[in-house]
Amino acid sequence: MITKQLLKINSHLQIAEDTFEVVLQSSMAQVLKPGQFVHIALPNHMLRRPVSVAAVDAHAETFTIIFKIFGEGTRQLGKYKAGDSLDVILPCGSYYPIDQLEMNQALIVGGGIGVPPLYYLAKSLKDKGVKVTSILGFQSKDQIFYEEKFQQIGDTYIATNDGSYGTKGFVTDIIDEMEPTFDYFFSCGPTPMLKAVSSKLDGRNGYISLEERMGCGVGTCYACVVPLKEDPSKSKKICKDGPVFSANEVILT
Amino acid sequence: MITKQLLKINSHLQIAEDTFEVVLQSSMAQVLKPGQFVHIALPNHMLRRPVSVAAVDAHAETFTIIFKIFGEGTRQLGKYKAGDSLDVILPCGSYYPIDQLEMNQALIVGGGIGVPPLYYLAKSLKDKGVKVTSILGFQSKDQIFYEEKFQQIGDTYIATNDGSYGTKGFVTDIIDEMEPTFDYFFSCGPTPMLKAVSSKLDGRNGYISLEERMGCGVGTCYACVVPLKEDPSKSKKICKDGPVFSANEVILT
Amino acid sequence: MNLTARLPGLTLKNPVMPASGCFGFGKEYSQFYDLSELGAIIVKAATGEARYGNLTPRVAETSSGMLNAIGLQNPGVEQIIEEELPFLRPYDTPVIANVAGSTVEEYVKVTKTLNHSKDITALELNISCPNVKEGGVQFGTDPSLAKEVTYQVKEASDYPVYVKLSPNVSNIVEMAKAVSEVGADGLSMINTLTGMQINLKQRKPIIANKTGGLSGPAIKPIAIRMIYEVRQSLDIPIIGMGGIITAEDALEFLLAGADAVAVGTANFQNPLACPEIINDLPRVLKQYGFDSVEDAIGKGHV
Amino acid sequence: MNLTARLPGLTLKNPVMPASGCFGFGKEYSQFYDLSELGAIIVKAATGEARYGNLTPRVAETSSGMLNAIGLQNPGVEQIIEEELPFLRPYDTPVIANVAGSTVEEYVKVTKTLNHSKDITALELNISCPNVKEGGVQFGTDPSLAKEVTYQVKEASDYPVYVKLSPNVSNIVEMAKAVSEVGADGLSMINTLTGMQINLKQRKPIIANKTGGLSGPAIKPIAIRMIYEVRQSLDIPIIGMGGIITAEDALEFLLAGADAVAVGTANFQNPLACPEIINDLPRVLKQYGFDSVEDAIGKGHV
Numbered sequence A, B: 001m002i003t004k005q006l007l008k009i010n011s012h013l014q015i016a017e018d019t020f021e022v023v024l025q026s027s028m029a030q031v032l033k034p035g036q037f038v039h040i041a042l043p044n045h046m047l048r049r050p051v052s053v054a055a056v057d058a059h060a061e062t063f064t065i066i067f068k069i070f071g072e073g074t075r076q077l078g079k080y081k082a083g084d085s086l087d088v089i090l091p092c093g094s095y096y097p098i099d100q101l102e103m104n105q106a107l108i109v110g111g112g113i114g115v116p117p118l119y120y121l122a123k124s125l126k127d128k129g130v131k132v133t134s135i136l137g138f139q140s141k142d143q144i145f146y147e148e149k150f151q152q153i154g155d156t157y158i159a160t161n162d163g164s165y166g167t168k169g170f171v172t173d174i175i176d177e178m179e180p181t182f183d184y185f186f187s188c189g190p191t192p193m194l195k196a197v198s199s200k201l202d203g204r205n206g207y208i209s210l211e212e213r214m215g216c217g218v219g220t221c222y223a224c225v226v227p228l229k230e231d232p233s234k235s236k237k238i239c240k241d242g243p244v245f246s247a248n249e250v251i252l253t
Numbered sequence C, D: 001m002n003l004t005a006r007l008p009g010l011t012l013k014n015p016v017m018p019a020s021g022c023f024g025f026g027k028e029y030s031q032f033y034d035l036s037e038l039g040a041i042i043v044k045a046a047t048g049e050a051r052y053g054n055l056t057p058r059v060a061e062t063s064s065g066m067l068n069a070i071g072l073q074n075p076g077v078e079q080i081i082e083e084e085l086p087f088l089r090p091y092d093t094p095v096i097a098n099v100a101g102s103t104v105e106e107y108v109k110v111t112k113t114l115n116h117s118k119d120i121t122a123l124e125l126n127i128s129c130p131n132v133k134e135g136g137v138q139f140g141t142d143p144s145l146a147k148e149v150t151y152q153v154k155e156a157s158d159y160p161v162y163v164k165l166s167p168n169v170s171n172i173v174e175m176a177k178a179v180s181e182v183g184a185d186g187l188s189m190i191n192t193l194t195g196m197q198i199n200l201k202q203r204k205p206i207i208a209n210k211t212g213g214l215s216g217p218a219i220k221p222i223a224i225r226m227i228y229e230v231r232q233s234l235d236i237p238i239i240g241m242g243g244i245i246t247a248e249d250a251l252e253f254l255l256a257g258a259d260a261v262a263v264g265t266a267n268f269q270n271p272l273a274c275p276e277i278i279n280d281l282p283r284v285l286k287q288y289g290f291d292s293v294e295d296a297i298g299k300g301h302v
């Protein structure tokens, strides 16, 4: 059941350059699944901002979001403080269907602000006993976050565009290098990365999570469609049918 | 010299129903004269809000404004706190030319949010040794402010529209009743009140202060004109030539 | 407080309805509240065949507004009748179908197909979509084309026809007169204004279609002006829209001369926008001295 | 960073100038900063005789915008030449006069009178004022009238003529073509969109003139779209305006195809708007990878 809630901010921390981790109190926290997002209203902005769920603490009834300052809205979001409230629609969208998947090993490939939802996913996979390998890409050293947390879950490899940390280059360079073994891959990040990853892992089973500018965030406005591989004249909505899609389901543009 | 300054709020107090007194710190405080106003910017509002100077403390380099919540902007202004800053243009407009006037007795007639500038005026007159009688009108008892402060300056009479305090009715009813003696009268308040006062005191020397919706507040946009009695095809700008005018100078509409 | 709004073929329990394209076919927002609370529902545009619409990005945010260029994506009129409209049956609120097309023939085809549906109460004839290459806004900016398509649709339709006008015109009264002369039962105004936003980093328009339709509070003064002007010279019922966020906004439209109002963009910001406006309206009407919705209509005219 | 902007008859040290009607004749804002910082100054409209303008209230605030209906109040062209323009002489910045009128004859008269002034560098022909009963916006919405008045003014003028277009039209390109065909040296776009706000308490339009011109960030997407469209089909210099608040906004106009920009409403909110935009512009150009103002012009086209 999707709802609009006014949520209290329990903590609001900067965790990397321009990057914030915000913990929100919500009675709906435990229904949030890995891959889903929440849709956040900001004063004096016409449109809400979609941000992925990065972690859930079902017991404390809290969930975590991690966002990077990109434009005006995320800048504003960066100025909130613990104790403030946020107007949030949740839960939004589809999730990684890990309960329906048989697997022993999972590969996680994330880039930039695509990393947060993968943390919740990685943790959930580990809790299910799946061995998780994570390959994470960032622009530079200062932007890296949650490396330790990923390490606690499984082997974690980092690439930075400028080589200031880990492998210099892209996540696909690490894939080339280490030739990981896995049953399913899960990827989230900028579209060029998703394209590179999907084509490199073509034919493998996997799931990707997409981004698109959104209007409603709930499926009414048709702003966020993506064409389907089996019939490009048909489409699905990223906010409702997605953001998680089977790797071969949609056409990345 | 008119300037734009970012001013710290020293105190922010509610002093009557929907009515706030705000003390601002400014190096320009001592140049502000009775009758002048300041032009206040508010986030997410296209236009500034004109508010009169209600008192000046030259020594502390502070000045006071008093405003009533009327619409969105003043509502927002009501939510500021001591320590916050306001973007203010000052000083704006003309002032009561009391240094050029010979007088022993002054009559002050104010209504509602027209009362604040008259307090600064009354105090300045008293400091010059002028005997001041004040007649102040409010909608109801809950909206009255600064009565004691006016009492300290001189005889003060209050009218309320609903009779919940003082004389029931209008300031003009008090004028009728007490037939005050004075050399000059000074009036500020809603236009219907100014009209009633000016026509009742027709032929007497006096000054009135006008309000009008403003664009620039500094004289560039021609939003705030008022036609002149001597030639209604000519006009003056309330923000620059006013808000204080000689009682017979302009046509009240 | 009597909130009833009466328009040709529509007696509404309150004057507030979601605007076309901002509410899909109702399913999603039915999760947030009981759609029976709504005065009516205007559903997403229907064309003759399924349409994919424009490339993405399709929306952008502007100061107090947004741009959209969905491009009339919809599953086609037949599928809408079969798959979408039945969902709204259980709700106690009239449904208005939004008719779109590239040619007069397509408009007529959609209209005739909609005659077969018992799930609707009126048609909104969308001659003002700025986001499709053919049809759409041409019909909405040329009085003779507008007249022609309105005449044909009116001939074809078993339902009352509200013509949705484009604000991208020099003379809105001329457009209103043109469609009213050929029997439009009412007007819907306004659709979006054509706008553009350029992404500084990418050095190109944000919206893939380049231009998009501007909606939201930014355009409210234009909507109010156009409704006021049309109301001054024509006696035709008007569904007013363009930037309504609050019950105060809705009242401003009634004062300008609208007989009912539609809420578009506000739904995206606040899925509860419509029921909140409806709940607030009695208080706001009372505060400004009105006894009913009908009492307020046109009262802003001097 | 080279900020030079080159337009017919105008070589500007930077592309930023205050828009007509939002800067008076410069005196007031000269108290806030040195006017020599400005790329140019467009002064308040001049008509043949002094005009009182409309009744007050003349302005209202809207979401991200404002309405105005000043009604071309000005002391008349002769007095402007004698009393107002000399004040600007000491400043190292070109002055552009804004020519208004009710008839073609009045436009021509103002133009000819302005030939006598040595204090100006160009004319902006205002055929788009929505706030006067006669003249003004008719000239700006009818291509043949626009053509006629532009032709006559161009014939009469010793100075380059920039025609200021109205956005209240179905087809902006048609208007731009009409005036460019008869020799307009450049375009100024856009003027305000006609709008209205109704006061709920008073039950009437806030602006005494009822309608007013909508300006500010609310209209920026419309301005950008119109400039983009005109630039796509015509090779005529454009002074862009409509909702510019920041240097980023100014850059967006350059990318859309403006050769220089004017800042209107922003001056009221921030008297230092123009110099702040000018100071910020080099940083913003650099941030988005441009070497100069000229390098950015039209670069948002795909």
Ligand SMILES: Cc1cc2nc3c(=O)[nH]c(=O)nc-3n(C[C@H](O)[C@H](O)[C@H](O)COP(=O)(O)OP(=O)(O)OC[C@H]3O[C@@H](n4cnc5c(N)ncnc54)[C@H](O)[C@@H]3O)c2cc1C
Binding pocket: A037, A047, A048, A049, A050, A051, A052, A053, A066, A067, A068, A069, A070, A071, A072, A073, A074, A075, A113, A114, A116, A117, A210, A211, A212, A213, A214, A243, C060, C061
């Ligand atoms: C399903 C989903 C999950 C996301 N999860 C995260 C996350 O966990 N952490 C994070 O930092 N970011 C995430 N993003 C991206 C985030 O939504 C954008 O960075 C943010 O909307 C930018 O807003 P802004 O006001 O700062 O930028 P502006 O450019 O000022 O925004 C203008 C408009 O564009 C939209 N927009 C701009 N960039 C994007 C984008 N990349 N995706 C979608 N809309 C965009 C904004 O929502 C807004 O409507 C996610 C996006 C989607 C679609």
Ligand SMILES: Cc1cc2nc3c(=O)[nH]c(=O)nc-3n(C[C@H](O)[C@H](O)[C@H](O)COP(=O)(O)OP(=O)(O)OC[C@H]3O[C@@H](n4cnc5c(N)ncnc54)[C@H](O)[C@@H]3O)c2cc1C
Binding pocket: B037, B047, B048, B049, B050, B051, B052, B053, B065, B066, B067, B068, B069, B070, B071, B072, B073, B074, B075, B113, B116, B117, B210, B211, B212, B213, B214, B243, D060, D061
């Ligand atoms: C010279 C001058 C001095 C003033 N001094 C004071 C004072 O000391 N205390 C006080 O409480 N009020 C004073 N006012 C009135 C005050 O400016 C308005 O109450 C205020 O602007 C209302 O803003 P709002 O956003 O609350 O109302 P809204 O109605 O939301 O404002 C919308 C627009 O209308 C304008 N507006 C609305 N009412 C007025 C008005 N009465 N006068 C001018 N503009 C108006 C606003 O400035 C704004 O641009 C003064 C006005 C003027 C012109």
Ligand SMILES: Cc1cc2nc3c(=O)[nH]c(=O)nc-3n(C[C@H](O)[C@H](O)[C@H](O)COP(=O)(O)O)c2cc1C
Binding pocket: A215, A221, C019, C020, C021, C022, C044, C045, C068, C070, C072, C098, C126, C129, C164, C190, C191, C192, C214, C215, C216, C217, C219, C241, C242, C243, C244, C262, C263, C264, C265, C266
């Ligand atoms: C995303 C979006 C999609 C729209 N789709 C349609 C449509 O299919 N048919 C139509 O007639 N109007 C459509 N409109 C216009 C709205 O119905 C409405 O006329 C306009 O947005 C102004 O109202 P608002 O400011 O409340 O949104 C759409 C508007 C938006 C924002």
Ligand SMILES: Cc1cc2nc3c(=O)[nH]c(=O)nc-3n(C[C@H](O)[C@H](O)[C@H](O)COP(=O)(O)O)c2cc1C
Binding pocket: B215, B221, D019, D020, D021, D022, D044, D045, D068, D070, D072, D098, D126, D129, D164, D190, D191, D192, D214, D215, D216, D217, D219, D241, D242, D243, D244, D262, D263, D264, D265, D266
């Ligand atoms: C108060 C006011 C007065 C104006 N007067 C004139 C004028 O005299 N002549 C003119 O050509 N444009 C006039 N304009 C229009 C502006 O020059 C400008 O084209 C418009 O406001 C859009 O720019 P902006 O959004 O930056 O204000 C006026 C605008 C405002 C707000």
Ligand code: FES
Binding pocket: A213, A214, A215, A216, A217, A218, A219, A220, A221, A222, A223, A224, A225, A237, A238, A239, A240
């Ligand atoms: S954002 Fe509206 S349908 Fe996806």
Ligand code: FES
Binding pocket: B213, B214, B215, B216, B217, B218, B219, B220, B221, B222, B223, B224, B225, B237, B238, B239, B240
């Ligand atoms: S408010 Fe602009 S001239 Fe007075």
